[in-house]
Amino acid sequence: MNLERRTLLKGLGLASIGWAGSNAAGAAQLGDLTYATQEPSGVGSAVDYTDDVIYQIITDRFENGNTGNDPDGDLASDDCSDLRKYCGGDWQGIIDRIEDGYLTEMGITALWISPPFENVTSADPDIGTSYHGYWARDFEDANESFGDMDTFEELVSVAHDNGIKVVMDFVPNHTSPSTEDGDMEDGVLYDDGERVASYSDDPDDYFHHNGGTDYSSYEGQIYRNLYNLADFDQQNSFIDRYLKDAIEAWLDRGIDGIRVDAVAHMAPKWQKTLMDTIYDHEPVFTFGEWFLGTGESSQRYYDFSNDSGMSLLDFRFGQSLRQVLREFDDDWEDFWDVLQETASEHDQVVDQVPFIDNHDMERFTVEDGEVNTDLALAVLLTSRGTPTVYYGTEQYLTGGNDPENRKPMPSFDRTTTAYEIIKTLAPLRRSNPALAYGGTRQRWVNSDVFFYEREFGDNVVLVGINRSEDTYDVSGLSTALPEGTYEDHLDGLLDGFETTVGSDGSIDTFSFGPKTVCVWEHTGDTTEPTLGHVGPTMGRPGHTVTLSGEGFGSSTGSVGFGSTDASVVSWSDTQIEAEVPSVAGGFYDITVTDADGVESDAFADFEVLSGEQVSVRFVAEDAETETGENVYVVGNVHELGDWDTDRAVGPFFNRVVHEYPDWYFDVNVPAGTDIEFKFVKIADDGSVTWESGSNRTYTTPADSTGEYVGEWRT
Ligand code: NOJ
Numbered sequence: 197m198n199l200e201r202r203t204l205l206k207g208l209g210l211a212s213i214g215w216a217g218s219n220a221a222g223a224a225q226l227g228d229l230t231y232a233t234q235e236p237s238g239v240g241s242a243v244d245y246t247d248d249v250i251y252q253i254i255t256d257r258f259e260n261g262n263t264g265n266d267p268d269g270d271l272a273s274d275d276c277s278d279l280r281k282y283c284g285g286d287w288q289g290i291i292d293r294i295e296d297g298y299l300t301e302m303g304i305t306a307l308w309i310s311p312p313f314e315n316v317t318s319a320d321p322d323i324g325t326s327y328h329g330y331w332a333r334d335f336e337d338a339n340e341s342f343g344d345m346d347t348f349e350e351l352v353s354v355a356h357d358n359g360i361k362v363v364m365d366f367v368p369n370h371t372s373p374s375t376e377d378g379d380m381e382d383g384v385l386y387d388d389g390e391r392v393a394s395y396s397d398d399p400d401d402y403f404h405h406n407g408g409t410d411y412s413s414y415e416g417q418i419y420r421n422l423y424n425l426a427d428f429d430q431q432n433s434f435i436d437r438y439l440k441d442a443i444e445a446w447l448d449r450g451i452d453g454i455r456v457d458a459v460a461h462m463a464p465k466w467q468k469t470l471m472d473t474i475y476d477h478e479p480v481f482t483f484g485e486w487f488l489g490t491g492e493s494s495q496r497y498y499d500f501s502n503d504s505g506m507s508l509l510d511f512r513f514g515q516s517l518r519q520v521l522r523e524f525d526d527d528w529e530d531f532w533d534v535l536q537e538t539a540s541e542h543d544q545v546v547d548q549v550p551f552i553d554n555h556d557m558e559r560f561t562v563e564d565g566e567v568n569t570d571l572a573l574a575v576l577l578t579s580r581g582t583p584t585v586y587y588g589t590e591q592y593l594t595g596g597n598d599p600e601n602r603k604p605m606p607s608f609d610r611t612t613t614a615y616e617i618i619k620t621l622a623p624l625r626r627s628n629p630a631l632a633y634g635g636t637r638q639r640w641v642n643s644d645v646f647f648y649e650r651e652f653g654d655n656v657v658l659v660g661i662n663r664s665e666d667t668y669d670v671s672g673l674s675t676a677l678p679e680g681t682y683e684d685h686l687d688g689l690l691d692g693f694e695t696t697v698g699s700d701g702s703i704d705t706f707s708f709g710p711k712t713v714c715v716w717e718h719t720g721d722t723t724e725p726t727l728g729h730v731g732p733t734m735g736r737p738g739h740t741v742t743l744s745g746e747g748f749g750s751s752t753g754s755v756g757f758g759s760t761d762a763s764v765v766s767w768s769d770t771q772i773e774a775e776v777p778s779v780a781g782g783f784y785d786i787t788v789t790d791a792d793g794v795e796s797d798a799f800a801d802f803e804v805l806s807g808e809q810v811s812v813r814f815v816a817e818d819a820e821t822e823t824g825e826n827v828y829v830v831g832n833v834h835e836l837g838d839w840d841t842d843r844a845v846g847p848f849f850n851r852v853v854h855e856y857p858d859w860y861f862d863v864n865v866p867a868g869t870d871i872e873f874k875f876v877k878i879a880d881d882g883s884v885t886w887e888s889g890s891n892r893t894y895t896t897p898a899d900s901t902g903e904y905v906g907e908w909r910t
C-alpha cells in the first residue's frame with residue numbers, strides 16, 4: 197500500500213485550495229439559513245452517506261404506533277418500568293413520526309433501526325428478553341412485535357417518500373443465548389419457518405462449540421461464543437448461504453444501508469465475501485460495529501476498516517469526544533490527536549460513522565449537562581464521517597449502561613436547543629460539501645478552545661468551540677474562508693457571533709466566551725473536477741461504482757481505473773456512475789477527467805476483485821515456527837497477494853479450531869478458480885521462509901465455502 201498517496205488523497209480538499217484572495221463570494225454568505233427548511237429531495241445515494249445524518253432508533257423504545265402487536269405476559273412491560281422487557285414500540289410508530297414531521301424537520305436523512313427479523317420470544321428473569329432485536333430465531337421473517345413484513349415495507353416506502361434512507365441492523369455472528377445446557381430457546385435457528393438446529397442439537401455443526409471468549413485473543417473472539425450467544429460457524433456451507441440469502445432478501449425489501457453487529461467476532465475475510473455478496477446484489481453503505489472502549493485503539497480495527505469493504509462505527513471519535521465534553525478528562529489537544537490518527541489510519545475517514553452515544557454505553561447527557569450535549573452535537577454534525585444521533589439525545593434523555601440507556605422517548609419536543617442544532621446543521625451537510633468530503637485542519641487550539649476547518653474544493657466551514665466557563669482571547673486565527681463577513685450559521689443558538697475575514701485570510705483578535713460554538717461557512721463553486729468520495733471501495737468488473745464530488749462539469753468526460761477507461765453510466769457535475777472495467781484483480785487509482793481534459797486528483801487503491809468471492813479455510817499442518825514467526829498463505833491471485841509476500845494473507849491462527857503446530861485461516865478467494873499458492877513463515881522482522889517443492893494447487897468452490905488442508909513442506 198502506498199501511504200503517501202493515501203494521505204494525499206485524504207487531504208485532497210486541503211491540498212487543492214487554489215483560493216487567491218478575491219472577496220467576490222464573501223457577501224453571499226450573510227444570513228442565509230434558508231436550507232434549514234428545505235424540503236427533502238429524494239433519498240440521495242445508497243453508497244455515499246457523507247452528507248446524511250443517521251438517527252439510531254431502538255425500535256421497541258421509540259413510539260408505539262400499533263398496540264395490536266404488543267407482546268404480553270412475561271415478555272411485556274406495559275409501562276416500560278422493566279427496561280429488559282418489550283415496551284411496545286414498533287415500525288408503525290416510526291412511520292407515524294416520519295409522517296408527523298418530527299424526523300424530517302430535524303433534518304434526519306437516514307434511520308438505523310433495530311434488527312428487524314424474528315427473535316426468540318422466551319423471557320428469562322436473569323437474561324431478559326429480545327426487545328433489542330439481537331437474538332434472532334429466523335432471519336427470513338419479521339419480528340412480529342415490531343410489525344409484519346407489509347408494515348416493514350411500508351416503513352421503507354414512507355421513509356423514501358420523505359427523503360429518508362433505512363439502515364437495518366444485521367447480526368450474522370449469532371442467534372440467541374444458550375449454553376450447552378440449552379438456556380432460553382437454546383439458540384434455535386429457523387429457516388423461513390422451518391426449524392433447522394439449536395445449539396445443543398446441532399448435528400451439522402452450524403454453531404461453534406469452543407466455549408466462551410475471554411477477549412484475550414482475536415482468534416478466541418472469533419471462534420468462541422460472545423457472552424452466551426450461540427455462535428455461528430460462517431465457514432459451514434449452509435450457514436454461509438443462509439446468512440447471505442437472508443441479507444439479499446432484506447435488500448430486496450428496499451433497505452438502503454446495513455449496520456453489521458459484532459464485526460470483531462467474525463472471520464474478517466468471510467465478512468469480505470459477505471460484502472462482495474451485498475455489493476453484487478445491491479450496493480448499499482455498510483458499517484460494522486467494532487467496539488472500542490475509552491482510550492482503546494487497535495491496528496486490527498483499522499485493518500478491518502481498510503480491507504473488508506465495510507466502514508466502521510467511529511468509536512475512536514466517539515470515545516474521545518466523550519472524554520473531552522462529558523468526562524472532561526481529556527482536552528482538545530487530545531481530540532486533535534485522535535482526528536489526526538483516524539485521518540491517517542483509515543483509508544477513507546469520511547466513510548466512517550461517528551457518534552457521541554449509543555445503546556451500548558452511558559447516555560451522553562448527565563444531570564445538568566445539557567449544554568455539553570449541545571456542544572458535542574455541534575462538533576459531531578460538523579465533523580468528517582456520517583454523524584449518527586442516538587434517539588432521545590435531542591431530548592436530553594439520561595441513563596447509565598444498558599438497559600438504562602434505552603428508556604422510552606420522553607417527548608417529541610421540537611423546541612429543545614439540541615433539536616434546533618441538528619435541524620440547523622444537518623442541512624448544511626447537504627449544501628456545503630466541505631462537511632461531507634473535506635479534510636480537517638486545526639486552526640487554533642488550547643485545552644478548552646478548538647477551531648477546526650473543513651475544506652473541499654472552494655467550500656469551507658470553520659468551527660470554533662469553547663467548552664469552558666472561561667473567556668479566551670483568540671489571536672492570529674487564519675482561515676481559508678474568503679475575505680468577507682460571516683454570520684454564525686447556528687444563528688446564536690450556542691452564543692456564536694459574526695466574524696470578518698481580512699484580505700490576508702486572518703481574523704482580528706476577538707474574545708471567545710464560555711460554552712460557545714461559532715460555525716462560519718462559505719459554499720463555493722468548484723469548477724475543476726474534485727473527487728470527494730467513491731463507493732463502494734471494492735468491486736468486481738461490471739459492478740457500478742458511484743463517484744461524488746464537485747466540478748465534474750455537465751458534459752460527460754471519462755473515468756479511469758489506472759490507465760483503463762471505465763464505461764460511464766451517468767454523469768452530472770457532482771455525481772458519476774461508472775462500471776468497474778474488465779481489468780485484473782488489484783488496486784487501482786481512480787481519476788475523473790472532465791470534458792475539457794482536466795483531470796482530478798486520484799482516489800487511491802480502489803480494490804478490483806478477481807471475481808465472485810468465496811471463503812476457503814486454509815489449514816497448514818505441522819508447521820513448526822520460531823518465536824515471533826507466523827504462518828501465512830501467498831499465491832497467484834490478487835486475493836492471495838499475487839505472490840508478493842508483503843501481501844501474504846494471515847497471520848494464521850493456531851489455538852482454537854486447530855492447535856499448534858497446525859495453523860488455519862479463512863480467506864476470501866475468487867470462486868470456481870484454479871489457484872496456485874504456498875504457505876510461508878514470516879517472522880517479526882519481516883524475514884520470509886518459503887516452503888519447498890512445487891506450488892500447491894486447488895480449485896475453489898463455485899458458490900460455497902471450501903477447505904484446503906496440507907502439511908508444511910520443509
Ligand atoms: C452489539 C450490540 O450493539 C449490542 O447491543 C448487542 O447486545 C451485542 N452486539 C450482541 O448482539
Ligand code: NOJ
Pocket residue numbers: 839874886890891
Ligand atoms: C513465487 C513462485 O512462483 C513460487 O513457486 C515460489 O515458490 C516462490 N516465488 C519462491 O521462490
Ligand code: CA
Pocket residue numbers: 260261262263264265266284285286341
Ligand atoms: Ca406495538
